[in-house]
Amino acid sequence: MKPETGIMIEFPLTGSDFEKAGEASSKIKRVLQQIGIRPEIIRRIAISAYEAELNVIIHAFRGVIRANIQPDCTTVSVEDEGPGIPNIELAMKEGYSTAPDHIREMGFGAGMGLPNMARCADEFSIQSKVGEGTQIVMTIRH
Amino acid sequence: MKKYFHSVRLLPDRCKGCVSCIKRCPTEAIRIRSGKAKIIESRCIDCGECIRRCSNHAKSAITDSIEDLSRFRYNIALPAPTLYAQFGADTPIEAILCGLKKLGFDAVFEVARGAEFVSRAIREYLAKGGYCRPAISSACPAVVRLIQVNFPELIDHLVPFAAPVEVAAKLARELARRREGLNPSDIGVWFITPCPAKMTAVRQPLGAEQSHISGAIAISKIYGDLLKSLPTEPADPACPRATHLGVGWAVSGGEASTLAPIHSLVIDEIHRVSEALDQVALGKLKHVDYIEALACAGGCIGGPLTVENRYVAEERMQHRAQGKQPVPVEDEMLEAVYRDVVDDGRLAIEPQPVMRMDDDIYQAISKVEVMEKTLGRLPGLDCGSCGSPSCKALAEDIAQGIASETDCVFKLREKVRDLAQEMVSLAEKLPPSLNK
Ligand code: SF4
Ligand code: SF4
Numbered sequence: 001m002k003p004e005t006g007i008m009i010e011f012p013l014t015g016s017d018f019e020k021a022g023e024a025s026s027k028i029k030r031v032l033q034q035i036g037i038r039p040e041i042i043r044r045i046a047i048s049a050y051e052a053e054l055n056v057i058i059h060a061f062r063g064v065i066r067a068n069i070q071p072d073c074t075t076v077s078v079e080d081e082g083p084g085i086p087n088i089e090l091a092m093k094e095g096y097s098t099a100p101d102h103i104r105e106m107g108f109g110a111g112m113g114l115p116n117m118a119r120c121a122d123e124f125s126i127q128s129k130v131g132e133g134t135q136i137v138m139t140i141r142h
Numbered sequence: 143m144k145k146y147f148h149s150v151r152l153l154p155d156r157c158k159g160c161v162s163c164i165k166r167c168p169t170e171a172i173r174i175r176s177g178k179a180k181i182i183e184s185r186c187i188d189c190g191e192c193i194r195r196c197s198n199h200a201k202s203a204i205t206d207s208i209e210d211l212s213r214f215r216y217n218i219a220l221p222a223p224t225l226y227a228q229f230g231a232d233t234p235i236e237a238i239l240c241g242l243k244k245l246g247f248d249a250v251f252e253v254a255r256g257a258e259f260v261s262r263a264i265r266e267y268l269a270k271g272g273y274c275r276p277a278i279s280s281a282c283p284a285v286v287r288l289i290q291v292n293f294p295e296l297i298d299h300l301v302p303f304a305a306p307v308e309v310a311a312k313l314a315r316e317l318a319r320r321r322e323g324l325n326p327s328d329i330g331v332w333f334i335t336p337c338p339a340k341m342t343a344v345r346q347p348l349g350a351e352q353s354h355i356s357g358a359i360a361i362s363k364i365y366g367d368l369l370k371s372l373p374t375e376p377a378d379p380a381c382p383r384a385t386h387l388g389v390g391w392a393v394s395g396g397e398a399s400t401l402a403p404i405h406s407l408v409i410d411e412i413h414r415v416s417e418a419l420d421q422v423a424l425g426k427l428k429h430v431d432y433i434e435a436l437a438c439a440g441g442c443i444g445g446p447l448t449v450e451n452r453y454v455a456e457e458r459m460q461h462r463a464q465g466k467q468p469v470p471v472e473d474e475m476l477e478a479v480y481r482d483v484v485d486d487g488r489l490a491i492e493p494q495p496v497m498r499m500d501d502d503i504y505q506a507i508s509k510v511e512v513m514e515k516t517l518g519r520l521p522g523l524d525c526g527s528c529g530s531p532s533c534k535a536l537a538e539d540i541a542q543g544i545a546s547e548t549d550c551v552f553k554l555r556e557k558v559r560d561l562a563q564e565m566v567s568l569a570e571k572l573p574p575s576l577n578k
Contacts, residue, residue: 005504005507006507007507007510007511007514009514022420022424025424026420029423030497031510031514033292033495033497033498034497034498034499034506034509034510034513034538035498035499035503035506035507035510036495036498036499036500036501036503036506039294039295039297039493039495040295042295043295043423046423046424047424047425050424069507071503071504071507116425
């Protein structure tokens with residue numbers, strides 16, 4: 001089958017907009033359920049999308065999350081305009097968080113974000129420029 | 143297509159086609175078609191929300207009645223602990239149990255006894271470790287069905303034990319068979335139920351191949367007769383009596399309290415359960431050992447087929463808990479049956495992916511595309527006038543070919559306006575022969 005069999009859904013994200021946190025990923029989850037992807041796979045995609053979505057809301061000014069759903073795999077990508085990550089290796093360590101205190105007090109940003117995403121995805125790539133922003137691309141095979 | 147049995151039904155004569163129920167249904171299982179509500183059976187989880195919501199009383203639950211007892215030679219009543227909360231705390235539980243016998247039951251067996259056994263099985267299960275955290279209670283059939291339908295990824299979290307009423311039914315049957323020497327086909331086992339979900343679970347069991355229960359009678363249906371049959375003299379119901387550990391399951395939090403000191407979370411009311419399960423699915427509640435989740439606000443005492451107000455019921459249960467408790471009796475036969483129940487009562491719960499739009503993934507993807515595009519054109523007011531619970535659901539129905547865009551009153555109006563404009567402009571046109 002040709003790649004255009006898939007479907008792309010996209011949501012804009014705004015930094016610090018915690019009221020909407022989780023909306024994009026739950027929408028993505030619903031679409032995956034409607035398509036009939038296996039529950040275990042949906043769970044991994046939903047978790048990576050949720051973590052990615054929250055990362056943007058916690059750290060960045062604005063961004064966009066996209067899910068490209070193909071019959072055999074889903075690619076979730078996020079791009080943001082924000083401070084960027086100075087030391088990616090460090091940020092990939094479990095428990096490391098750069099979330100400011102007031103955000104941690106809300107129960108977000110416990111530092112599970114990036115490692116959690118990497119664990120859920122079959123392919124994971126991250127690029128970041130300090131002062132400009134971050135892009136993450138994750139692929140999960142169905 | 144699989145046949146579903148559902149206890150919750152519509153009484154078409156009473157239904158006015160208002161949109162109260164479609165908005166509250168947690169699985170978006172109701173549509174209004176030709177002015178009447180229709181339940182999409184594969185999606186209904188029998189939570190009874192629509193029964194509570196409908197001010198025209200057009201939704202009801204099919205249950206059995208006392209007359210059905212004539213089908214069996216020997217009948218056992220299984221009263222849900224919630225039944226006790228329908229009577230003031232000055233009515234002893236013994237009196238309620240004897241009252242049931244006066245109504246025609248040959249024996250009674252408290253569901254609370256079953257609950258005590260299930261508590262023990264869960265405690266052992268959690269102590270062994272190695273389960274999917276957080277473990278989720280399987281006692282409320284509406285919650286189990288919600289998981290099958292909307293959260294199939296959480297099925298492994300459900301504890302693999304049958305609900306207390308099933309365990310009680312099995313125990314009661316075995317006791318009758320062994321002690322009274324009865325033929326299993328002569329024994330009728332009747333659950334006195336607070337909810338339609340349990341009724342559905344009897345006809346369409348969750349996990350276990352066949353239910354040990356013959357039927358279910360609504361508390362609200364039996365209440366009047368029972369009230370009149372309560373003995374005035376103290377009497378002995380002659381049955382194994384439960385302590386408050388089992389009786390307490392009627393109120394939300396009662397089950398979890400029997401599992402202490404584990405770290406548990408108690409959630410009641412089906413929409414809140416749904417919200418919490420969303421969080422579990424995101425892996426956010428991993429530190430919790432156990433989740434007690436009940437579809438009704440307040441727990442089973444808030445069940446749709448009860449009589450007494452939930453808060454009154456709760457207060458009465460507190461009162462009963464403080465009262466004198468029966469001394470638990472060791473019963474060898476029950477112990478032996480209990481082991482069987484735990485060992486072979488393992489539940490294998492299947493997912494029911496009713497959300498999927500098509501069995502073929504390519505078809506499903508193209509339907510989702512149609513749905514997304516359609517949704518973009520709908521007004522997003524979620525008014526429900528089209529008969530679907532939200533614009534999103536209408537878009538889904540359109541993609542499935544069971545609704546059309548002009549079902550939306552706003553879309554219809556747009557169309558009428560466009561047509562009207564076209565008519566005006568057509569009317570202004572004259573045939574060339576007349577055009578000067
Ligand atoms: S019983 Fe619950 S799930 Fe079934 S139609 Fe009514 S509200 Fe929906
Ligand atoms: S909480 Fe109790 S009464 Fe309500 S649906 Fe669940 S089992 Fe039935």
